[in-house]
Structures are given as C-alpha cells and as structure tokens.
Amino acid sequence: MLVETSAPLPAFDLGPAGEAFRQEVRAFLAGQAAGGSDPASGSQPLVAAMAGRGWFGLGWPAAAGGRDASLAEQVALHEEISYRRAPVTIQLASVMLLGNSILRHGTGAQKAAFLPLIRAGQLRFCLGYSEPEAGSDLASLRTRADRDGDGWVINGQKLWTTGGHLASHVWLAARTDAGAVPKQAGLTVFLIPMDTPGITVRQHRALSGEISCTVFYDDVRVPDAARVGEVNGGWKVITDALASERVLMGGIAASLLRQLDDLLAVVRASPGARVGPRGSARRARLGELAVTLQASRALVAAAIGATAAGQGARLEAPMAGVLGGELAEAFGEAMLDILGPQAALSGDNPGVPGGGAFGYGLRLSVMYVVGGGTNDIQRGLIARGLGLPR
Numbered sequence: 074m075l076v077e078t079s080a081p082l083p084a085f086d087l088g089p090a091g092e093a094f095r096q097e098v099r100a101f102l103a104g105q106a107a108g109g110s111d112p113a114s115g116s117q118p119l120v121a122a123m124a125g126r127g128w129f130g131l132g133w134p135a136a137a138g139g140r141d142a143s144l145a146e147q148v149a150l151h152e153e154i155s156y157r158r159a160p161v162t163i164q165l166a167s168v169m170l171l172g173n174s175i176l177r178h179g180t181g182a183q184k185a186a187f188l189p190l191i192r193a194g195q196l197r198f199c200l201g202y203s204e205p206e207a208g209s210d211l212a213s214l215r216t217r218a219d220r221d222g223d224g225w226v227i228n229g230q231k232l233w234t235t236g237g238h239l240a241s242h243v244w245l246a247a248r249t250d251a252g253a254v255p256k257q258a259g260l261t262v263f264l265i266p267m268d269t270p271g272i273t274v275r276q277h278r279a280l281s282g283e284i285s286c287t288v289f290y291d292d293v294r295v296p297d298a299a300r301v302g303e304v305n306g307g308w309k310v311i312t313d314a315l316a317s318e319r320v321l322m323g324g325i326a327a328s329l330l331r332q333l334d335d336l337l338a339v340v341r342a343s344p345g346a347r348v349g350p351r352g353s354a355r356r357a358r359l360g361e362l363a364v365t366l367q368a369s370r371a372l373v374a375a376a377i378g379a380t381a382a383g384q385g386a387r388l389e390a391p392m393a394g395v396l397g398g399e400l401a402e403a404f405g406e407a408m409l410d411i412l413g414p415q416a417a418l419s420g421d422n423p424g425v426p427g428g429g430a431f432g433y434g435l436r437l438s439v440m441y442v443v444g445g446g447t448n449d450i451q452r453g454l455i456a457r458g459l460g461l462p463r
C-alpha cells in the first residue's frame with residue numbers, strides 16, 4: 074500500500090493538546106523561508122521567531138519564563154522540528170540538556186544568567202563529558218578540578234566535544250575527589266566560558282560532517298560560581314541531563330519517518346525500477362523498514378506515556394533508543410540497495426536522489442548507535458530494568 078498508494082504510515086495521536094500544538098507548529102514552519110541556514114548556529118530568523126513564541130523552554134514553569142506546556146506539546150514540537158529538518162536542534166538541545174538541569178540544580182545567579190539566554194536560543198554550548206579513557210564508563214573520568222582559594226583549577230583532556238569550536242560555554246564534568254568510592258561520588262559539573270585562558274580546542278570532522286573537538290584544559294582557573302550543583306554531587310546533575318539526552322535520541326523516530334517518506338516519494342515515481350514487482354525482496358525490505366519504524370514510534374509513544382504518568386520510562390526509553398539507532402543504520406543500508414550507490418553522494422553532486430539527504434542519513438546513523446550512550450549500554454539499562462542478573 075505504501076508503494077502503490079500515497080497513504081502514509083498511520084500517525085500516533087498525542088492527545089488533544091499535543092495534536093493542536095502540532096498543527097500550530099506545522100503552520101508556523103510552513104510559513105518560514107526554507108534554506109539559507111547555518112546548521113551549526115541555526116537559522117537566526119527562525120530562532121528569533123521561535124523564541125518570540127516562547128518555544129524554547131516551553132515546558133518550564135511560568136516563573137522561569139516557560140509556558141508550563143505538557144510533555145505531549147514538547148514532543149510534538151520536537152517531532153515537527155525533526156521531520157521538517159528545521160535547523161534549531163542545538164537550541165532545543167540547550168533547553169533539554171542544560172536548561173532543565175540549571176532549573177533543578179542551578180543557583181539563583183545561574184538561572185538569571187543562563188535561562189534567558191536559552192529561552193532566546195542564544196546559548197551556544199558544548200558537552201564536555203567523554204575523555205580518551207572514559208566514554209561508556211563516564212564515572213571513571215579523570216579531568217580534575219582542584220580547589221584554589223575561592224575557585225577551582227581544572228586540568229585534563231576531553232574528547233568528542235561536538236561543536237566545541239563554536240561554543241560560548243562548556244558543560245564540563247570534572248573529578249573533585251580522586252579517592253571517592255564509588256567513582257560517581259567524586260564528580261562535579263561546571264559551566265565555563267570557552268574563552269577562559271588555558272582552554273585549547275582541536276577540531277575533528279566526524280563522518281556526518283559535523284565537527285567534534287578534542288579540548289585540552291591546562292590550569293584553567295574558574296570561580297566557584299561556575300559550579301552547577303553540589304561539590305561531588307555532579308553525578309545527579311549529569312544523569313538528569315543524560316535522561317533528557319535519551320528523550321532526544323528517542324525523537325529520532327520523527328527524522329526516520331521523514332527518511333521513509335522521502336524514500337517512498339522516489340520509489341513511487343518509478344516503482345518497477347526501484348523495488349521491482351510485488352513480492353520482490355526489495356519491497357519486503359521496504360515493508361520491514363516501515364513496520365520496524367512503526368514499532369519504534371510505538372515505543373517512543375509508550376515512553377512518553379510512562380513519563381507523563383510519572384512512572385519514568387526505564388524500559389521504553391532505552392528500547393526506543395536501541396531500535397531507533399539500529400533502524401537508522403538499516404535505513405542507510407536499504408537506501409543504498411534500493412536507490413543505488415549514487416544515493417550516498419552529498420547534495421553537492423547534481424542529480425543525487427533526495428538532494429543528498431539519504432547519504433547524510435547514512436553517515437549520521439553511526440552517531441545514533443554511539444552518542445549519548447552506545448546501544449550496548451542501552452541494552453544494559455534494559456536488562457537492569459527487566460531485573461536480569463548483572
């Protein structure tokens with residue numbers, strides 16, 4: 074049916090408030106000029122228009138400048154932005170990854186300084202968690218912050234700091250107690266301007282084209298006011314932020330739906346040439362992708378439902394993450410099979426199907442099975458949630 078008719082995959086209903094807001098976001102995005110944006114900093118007119126509507130920090134309480142929006146409305150916004158590929162992902166990430174933690178753990182001064190910047194879509198941040206010897210096992214990180222009078226001196230090296238070359242601030246996890254047992258109990262989070270003396274950034278281009286950085290910290294002196302949360306209480310701050318990151322990763326289903334719709338548009342134009350006759354292996358592959366995507370969307374919906382009901386989503390969120398990551402890779406491979414190798418070329422080459430979006434999806438898919446916790450780590454969370462032996 075997907076090939077022979079123009080029927081889309083059935084939608085998931087987020088309830089009256091969520092769906093009403095989805096229509097509002099759709100109408101808004103349809104009125105925005107396409108293109109001409111810088112993916113790193115976002116499209117400034119779009120950012121300003123969204124900030125004017127109070128869409129960054131939508132779910133925050135009114136006292137913090139938010140709109141007290143429901144989870145369904147926040148998810149509708151993320152889905153529509155992902156589906157339309159609107160270049161405001163960094164701004165939405167700053168709400169989820171930093172804003173929510175600052176709201177919960179920040180001082181009055183930090184809230185006053187950073188929440189308005191985040192609401193305006195103007196905080197350019199990067200995440201300083203991973204190190205050469207600390208990725209999945211984040212708690213073993215060794216970058217140190219030592220007391221120095223009223224402040225701290227930071228020494229160490231971070232890896233994979235995405236966007237570090239453009240960021241104004243780094244959200245940095247550092248060790249403040251070398252002997253802490255467990256290791257988690259000796260970490261503290263700092264929010265530091267990237268132009269602080271002693272910070273050196275070296276850029277690396279990832280497969281998808283985005284820039285991740287190795288960042289060196291040599292005797293970087295920061296005031297105690299840069300600390301977010303308690304001394305040695307960083308693990309709580311970090312895990313709060315990572316939980317949001319998993320929600321963002323779960324939202325990948327919306328961008329995969331876009332990939333499926335793009336793929337179907339190309340296939341429908343010449344079904345015989347692209348996927349062959351009914352019953353062919355390629356059609357079966359397309360059907361499998363669509364079914365798995367629908368399962369992934371069902372898991373995301375279940376994770377949203379469980380979170381909204383205050384039960385957390387200990388199983389559904391990592392399950393959605395694992396399935397989404399695997400599906401992103403499966404999409405990349407199926408796309409090569411169905412559209413041919415030229416689909417992997419970038420949009421700079423004339424006549425590339427999908428204008429390069431398929432090739433980009435393939436190269437980006439690696440990030441979905443690694444970033445924010447690898448699929449193996451997510452599987453460990455699922456096992457723990459199921460009560461399996463460690």
Ligand SMILES: Cc1cc2nc3c(=O)[nH]c(=O)nc-3n(C[C@H](O)[C@H](O)[C@H](O)COP(=O)(O)OP(=O)(O)OC[C@H]3O[C@@H](n4cnc5c(N)ncnc54)[C@H](O)[C@@H]3O)c2cc1C
Pocket residue numbers: 199200201202203205206207208209210232233234235236279285439440443444445446447448449450453
């Ligand atoms: C494109 C990209 C952007 C990124 N951006 C950022 C960023 O902005 N900021 C940041 O701090 N980090 C970032 N990261 C880093 C990312 O969080 C880490 O790569 C990830 O946590 C994995 O750590 P690692 O690379 O050290 O791999 P390792 O932890 O060394 O893992 C190697 C392999 O071992 C497996 N493994 C490890 N431990 C276990 C276990 N307990 N059980 C089962 N299997 C296990 C892993 O699944 C993996 O296959 C980014 C990574 C990528 C690829």
